[in-house]
Every structure is written in C-alpha cells, then in structure tokens.
Amino acid sequence: MKKLINRMGILLICSLIFVACKPKVTSTEVLDVYPDIYPDYVDVTVPAVIAPLNFNVIANCQYLSVRIMGSRTGKIEFESKGNLVDIPETKWKKLLDENKGGCLYVALSVIDKNKREIVYKPFIIHISTYPIDYGIVYRHIAPGYTVYGKMGIYERELSSYEQNTVFENTQIPRSCVNCHSFNQGNPLSFSMHIRGENGGTVLRTGHSLEILDTKSENSLSAGVYPYWHPSGKYIAYSTNVTEQLFPPVSDKRVEVYDKASDIYVYSVKTNKLLSSPLLRTESFETFPAFSPDGKTLFFCSAEKRNMPFEYKKLKYSLCCISFNPDDESFGNKIDTLFSAYSRNKSVAFPRPSFDGKYLMFTLSDYGCFPIWHKEADLWLLNLHNKNVRELTEVNSKESESYHCWSSNSHWFLFTSRRGGGLYTCVYISAIDEEGRASKPFMLPQKNPLKYYDSILYSYNVPEFITEPINLDSNELEEMILTEKRRKVCF
Numbered sequence: 001m002k003k004l005i006n007r008m009g010i011l012l013i014c015s016l017i018f019v020a021c022k023p024k025v026t027s028t029e030v031l032d033v034y035p036d037i038y039p040d041y042v043d044v045t046v047p048a049v050i051a052p053l054n055f056n057v058i059a060n061c062q063y064l065s066v067r068i069m070g071s072r073t074g075k076i077e078f079e080s081k082g083n084l085v086d087i088p089e090t091k092w093k094k095l096l097d098e099n100k101g102g103c104l105y106v107a108l109s110v111i112d113k114n115k116r117e118i119v120y121k122p123f124i125i126h127i128s129t130y131p132i133d134y135g136i137v138y139r140h141i142a143p144g145y146t147v148y149g150k151m152g153i154y155e156r157e158l159s160s161y162e163q164n165t166v167f168e169n170t171q172i173p174r175s176c177v178n179c180h181s182f183n184q185g186n187p188l189s190f191s192m193h194i195r196g197e198n199g200g201t202v203l204r205t206g207h208s209l210e211i212l213d214t215k216s217e218n219s220l221s222a223g224v225y226p227y228w229h230p231s232g233k234y235i236a237y238s239t240n241v242t243e244q245l246f247p248p249v250s251d252k253r254v255e256v257y258d259k260a261s262d263i264y265v266y267s268v269k270t271n272k273l274l275s276s277p278l279l280r281t282e283s284f285e286t287f288p289a290f291s292p293d294g295k296t297l298f299f300c301s302a303e304k305r306n307m308p309f310e311y312k313k314l315k316y317s318l319c320c321i322s323f324n325p326d327d328e329s330f331g332n333k334i335d336t337l338f339s340a341y342s343r344n345k346s347v348a349f350p351r352p353s354f355d356g357k358y359l360m361f362t363l364s365d366y367g368c369f370p371i372w373h374k375e376a377d378l379w380l381l382n383l384h385n386k387n388v389r390e391l392t393e394v395n396s397k398e399s400e401s402y403h404c405w406s407s408n409s410h411w412f413l414f415t416s417r418r419g420g421g422l423y424t425c426v427y428i429s430a431i432d433e434e435g436r437a438s439k440p441f442m443l444p445q446k447n448p449l450k451y452y453d454s455i456l457y458s459y460n461v462p463e464f465i466t467e468p469i470n471l472d473s474n475e476l477e478e479m480i481l482t483e484k485r486r487k488v489c490f
Helices: 002-017 089-098 448-454 473-481
Strands: 027-030 055-057 063-070 075-081 103-111 116-119 123-127 135-141 151-157 163-168 175-183 186-196 200-205 208-213 224-228 234-245 255-267 272-274 284-290 296-302 316-324 335-338 346-352 358-364 377-382 388-390 400-405 411-416 425-430 458-465
Touching: 055 448, 063 089, 075 089, 135 175, 151 175, 163 175, 163 473, 175 224, 175 458, 186 224, 200 473, 208 473, 224 284, 234 284, 234 296, 255 296, 284 316, 284 346, 296 346, 346 400, 358 400, 377 400, 400 458, 411 458, 425 458
Parallel strands: 027 116, 255 284, 316 346
Antiparallel strands: 063 075, 063 103, 103 116, 103 123, 135 151, 135 458, 151 163, 175 186, 186 200, 200 208, 224 234, 234 255, 255 272, 284 296, 296 316, 316 335, 346 358, 358 377, 377 388, 400 411, 411 425
C-alpha cells in the first residue's frame, strides 16, 4: 500500500505541475506535507453515498488545481479561483460508487498571491463498504442560557446538502422544541417535546399523530430524555427537576443540574406510566436507554447531593435493571456496569449499539450536563466482556457529548466543540467489527468555511433517520395550538 501511495503521489504531483491552463507562476515548490484544509478530511472514512467533501484551503490561495483519483478506477480534475474546493456532485457520486471498499487520492496544488505554486502531498479518503442511514435530524439552538430565542428541529439528507425544517418554535411563540427521538431511526416512531404555554409531547406511531400530557400527580415533571423500546410499544422517560448555575470562573459558562430525577416507562398501548421503586429513589436516576432486545433498561444514577452547593460532587454511575415487555415488570435489583466512584468520573448519555455489541457513553468530571465540560469524552463499553475503554480515535481537547448509532451499528455520530469551544458541530465515524473507530469527519457543507463561520446556532441532539420524516409542520402547529392533550395515567 505504501509503495502504491508513493507511486500515485509522484504521478499526481507531476500531473499537477504540468497541467495546462494555469496562470503563469514564478516558481514551484513541492512539499512533503498535507495541505491545511477545513474541515480536516485527511485520512477519514466515509460512506459511499456521502455528499461531496468540499473543503477550503486555509493557506493563502488565489487559484487551485485538484485531482481526485480512485484506487480502482475513475478520476475528477478541475481548477478554480479562490480557496474553495467545490467537487462536482455527479462525478463525486460515481467515483465513490466505483471505489467502494477502496479509497480516493486527493492531490492539490495552489497558487498564492505572489504567483508561487505550492504542490502538497496527496492525501487519502477511505470509502467504507458499510451502508449508512438516509439522514440525520438535529436541533439548531443558539448557545445561550436563559431564553429560548429562535430554535428548530431540522432534517438533513446525508447524500446531499439539503436541509428541511421539521418544526420551528417561531410557529408557537415563547416555546421550546426539544427531546426529539426515534425508534432505531424509524421516523414513523417519533416523539418530540414542546415546552411553554402550549406544552406537550408530540407522539407519532405509524401514521397516527397525537399530543400527550406526560405529567402526572406522581411524577416530578413531564417526560424528558426519551428512548424507544425496540418493539415500539414503550418509551422510557426521565422526569427531572432541573436548574441552571453560572459558575464565577472564566472557563465555565453554565452548569445544568438536577435537584431530583426519576425514571418511568410509558406504555403506548395502555397510555400508562410504569415504574419501579428502584427507579424512584432519593438518588438521581436519569438518561434511560433500552437494550436492543428490549429486556434491559440502562440508565445513570447518582447519590443525592445538596444542590447546587455540592454540584461538583455529583457523580453518575452507569446502571441497568431488567425489564419484561410481556408483563410490563421490572427486575428486583440494580446492577452497576461502570462505577463513578471507582474512577471519580460521571457518566451521561448511555447509548447501546443496535447489534447488542457495545454501549457508548460520555464521561466527564462531574454532573449530568457534559456539553460545556471541556474534559468530556466518549467511552465504549463492550457488553459481552464488560471491558471499557476511551475512544481516543475520536476524542479531542474540547467537549464530546451527545452521540447516536446508525441502524446497522457501523456508524455513529456525535457533537463536539473542537472547532473553537463555543459551538457544537456534528461529526461522523465508522466502527469496524473489532470496535475500532475511524477518524471522524465533519458534516459536509457546500462551502464549509463560510457556512460554519457564519452560522449562529449549535447542532444539538443529532439522531440518525432511515428515511425522510414527511411530517406536515402546519398540521402539527394546529394540533399544538389546541388544548387537546391525551393525559397519561400512572
């Protein structure tokens, strides 16, 4: 492979040096380094249907020449002014399909303002044989703290740059839209929470759409942090008394904490909330997630603390309890899979892969809101041998927080603040049969530097979907504005 890369590199460099139609240059310099590009797509692994990985050259660039060659067949060649590498979409898709399981070699030369040509070392993009889901759904939200402002739930097709609106809170003034969730990416099993004057939980089962009132006399709040049972017959929720704290230190913007929290399971068929005394203790239970076989409920639990004074002592462990979907019963004991006290850390967002092999979670120093924790990283638990390790292949020096598996469990996405520490963006990584993750790539955009530099919203709670949602937002708006709510029973 090394010899092949070297040979391809020599051929590509020669072709770039002598390519016709270039502006007259005063000198040419061949560098043995990769180009500095945004986003960093050097040595990433992508699905064979991903939108073109357009990128911007960071160095001074007045004119550029690009050649993309498949390891098996095909190539794309073009030149353009400016610093944007804008790959022709039709040719890109054909090249990906013809080289599935292989790779692409990307050779780049630029002409700077001094009319000097710089030829960079070619880099590789790997093309996976694993298919990926149709798209993702996420919330766009400003990185503020106390007011809702404008926010919305949006759908993005992964094979293109197309983004469609699912629902925006401007349709319902003074509202917050959050907690969107799907059953293993199925948009026909969908729920979304609305906070505010017209609050409620939107529930879609098949082609039926209704709005629930999930607050009962016996629960702390309406249901949040939803997770679907694989059968589609149940949804696990936590009920939380949540508050904000603004630490008086420069590197901590906001802390969100629970003063109390419990876990319930909602039965879609009977409209009842199910629970166990073991899930409603003085401890703080939150972030429920069903196993792929539906017989285990994972969750996080922390010993009760005097909040907010002891918020840095709040450490969540990864726990589980058995669940019988046939008779709607819970087990009689709690098992701890990862002890917070053994490592002096705190677990959030447990997410099992749908093939039953792994469970991914976020690990931070304390609390249940790792989004603003620079030390927050992704970890992987092997559910067969219970080994746990840090996902060093994807972590950065900034916060890695929410994550989601694709339906075939060979891809996962996550949010990260690695682009500057303020805004969260979406990254995608492949994972092989041995549990090794590839270098993650940033969600592609038509002009990434311009897009990500100008966007004023963070990506929040990204979720894979297997097909378009096809939800009429105007119909949903009319339903939310009515007072009709289906009250759940405890």
